[in-house]
Ligand SMILES: Nc1ncnc2c1ncn2[C@@H]1O[C@H](COP(=O)(O)OP(=O)(O)OP(=O)(O)O)[C@@H](O)[C@H]1O
């Protein structure tokens with residue numbers, strides 16, 4: 208019998224024929240996550256269309272989807288996959304060039320599983336905003352619409368410089384819900400690492416500090432992100448001469464509360480039911496409790512993911528490895544993390560200790576909260 212199948216049945220309880228099973232793709236070495244980042248129009252993990260989850264089960268994301276690289280088959284993706292410049296999408300996206308609600312929609316930034324994000328401008332003031340709209344294929348699906356509404360509602364609770372705010376919301380003329388954010392001229396952490404390689408230590412620690420500051424504010428508002436991965440961390444370059452955090456380090460904006468929930472209160476909406484029971488998140492960035500659906504997903508699940516982000520920022524790799532996504536998930540659940548110092552000699556030993564604690568299999572063995580983990584990292588920086 209196929210071992211991978213046995214593992215998936217026993218450990219992950221993946222139903223036969225589930226789209227998740229297909230989503231694992233061909234076995235290959237996933238130790239260097241950077242190598243698996245998206246090719247134009249895909250996520251680098253196999254044929255995107257084949258690995259796409261159908262709308263109703265769109266609760267698992269595949270890391271690496273990013274700006275301009277829509278993973279669902281669409282006219283936009285076709286253009287990108289063909290290597291056309293981003294401007295090539297304007298001709299085929301019916302929203303680009305339209306003016307609605309006093310907003311002129313200028314270009315598509317990215318299209319993900321749930322939504323599409325556009326750059327727009329307020330006609331009256333010239334202010335540049337980002338408009339996130341539910342994808343057309345999900346329009347009218349009440350479960351998905353309620354999740355989109357929840358994303359807005361949860362984001363509105365948080366007011367912190369490291370969390371992307373919501374500026375307004377409404378419905379487009381075609382009936383789809385949208386919300387507005389400030390438009391940040393930044394790139395995601397995944398783009399940063401892909402383009403420029405792992406971050407220098409001081410810069411990575413400054414980014415980590417801000418991720419945890421944003422997370423602490425989010426958790427104080429009783430919101431658990433559940434989908435912290437490099438595509439959901441925006442890095443906004445410091446303006447020249449501005450008193451930026453960490454001496455020229457970018458400002459972090461946590462984005463995409465599409466999978467966020469309030470533990471213990473939010474019982475799910477049929478699309479993102481709360482744990483235990485449903486697989487929610489991005490495969491390679493799941494905590495053991497997320498992967499196993501064995502315990503509630505809490506603030507400490509976000510701390511596990513934050514440690515993966517820090518590791519990734521500093522190495523372009525992940526500490527849990529395997530030949531395919533499934534093997535990586537099994538390693539997340541069972542194996543000890545590969546120490547970061549094995550990848551990078553310049554990181555202090557104590558940083559590995561902080562990461563190891565945040566990557567504890569049992570949530571109780573991690574830090575008590577984002578602020579405690581932030582304090583521990585501050586000691587590394589000192
Ligand atoms: N406020 C913003 N300013 C600039 N770019 C943004 C902003 N918000 C989102 N983006 C860009 O759009 C991309 C998709 O945003 P987001 O993750 O919120 O959408 P999504 O539909 O949930 O996508 P996915 O399913 O791929 O995660 C981000 O990775 C980022 O590149």
Ligand SMILES: [Mg+2]
Nearest residue numbers: 319438439463
């Ligand atoms: Mg996202």
